[in-house]
Amino acid sequence: MKPEPQKITASQIEELYTFTRKHFVEHYDLQTELVDHLSMAIEKQWETQPQLSFEKALQIEFKKFGVFGFMEVVEERQKALSKKYSKLIWRHFIDFFKLPKIILTLTAIIAAFFILRTGVVNEIWFGVIILVLFVIALVELIITSRKRIKAQKTGRKKWMFEEMLTTAGMGTNFSFVPFYFFQSIFLHTDDLSIAPLWMVGLLSFLFVGLLLVMYIMQVEIPKKAHQYLLETYPEYELVASN
């Protein structure tokens, strides 16, 4: 009778997780997939060469990933998830242009139009908006980095998509900066009441559109983060004990 081929032990699984971390895979989702792959491949090697050591077998498998190791896999994973995230934002955005939300959107655009037309909103206003948003971004940054430090201390697992969902929105706080330049450079006037109507219309649309994107990225999506994470990571619940 042939002896049972060797199997990867639980402690070797842990070693494999450490190995992926050492090779710049910091997110648990990708680590898990690679650990399973390496385990399978090593066990396969043991079927024909039972005397091969775990370390040697691992080196043979790792070489198959090429000179850059896991780097390419990580980069491409990031790209794939960014694409997924952009699609998610777009889906939410389109929702604001469908009934019933479109009523709200149109009202906001029209309101913005009339407010801008009065000419009350000048450079100073834009400056104030930018400053306020900047402060918000700063506060958010402090909160997230604190959370991150805490997560690191407790050994909580990091998920790539989760990180995207919770931090990507911060950048939108700076999206009003171009408005400031648009106004001072292209309009050559801070009095929108004498600007061409189409320009004020466009500005109102952009203004509301940006607000919507900010709202979607900073409020709507993070609120539904759990659902989206489950969709992306079916293993999320398997390791929910983290």
Add this chain to the structure above:
Amino acid sequence: MYIYLRILGMSTSSLYRGSLTTILLKLLEEHGKMYGYEITQKVKELTQGDLVIKEGALYPSLHKLEASGFLTVRAQRVDNRIRKYYEITPQGKEEKTSRLAELDEFLANMQRIINPKLSY
């Protein structure tokens, strides 16, 4: 399936790289849910070792297809670890059909160029 892989296996690597997603979609449609390592083994088996899918190319392709909505993932605890399975979606099946048609046409054209007599 086998014939595609044979031809692709014999062609240059860049030719085959462009067809990796087509291979993945086709394999997943035929075999239902599969995990990464299983896919590399299946391709090796089908082509009798002629074609080896590089791990560094496989996972990026799988992740891209998943992000495009052509595949879905499912996780399962196997032995002492978690395994991720990929499955084709209806959208992925459509994509596979159009990609396969493209590939068929490409192969037919290549045949005509390489072996013109056969086309008469």
